[in-house]
Amino acid sequence: MLVPVEPATSHEQEAQAWAELDELAARIGRQWPQDVLASQAIAEGRR
Numbered sequence: 001m002l003v004p005v006e007p008a009t010s011h012e013q014e015a016q017a018w019a020e021l022d023e024l025a026a027r028i029g030r031q032w033p034q035d036v037l038a039s040q041a042i043a044e045g046r047r
Helices: 011-031 038-046
Strands: none
Touching: none
């Protein structure tokens, strides 16, 4: 869960925050192996 340090003061700030998260997800997705599920990666990290 991501919790903002302080609430967005405008719709534009909120939209920008979501756009940044979308970009981060796209960057991760471009490098993520297609045959690995997120749950598998988390389980591996816990070992």
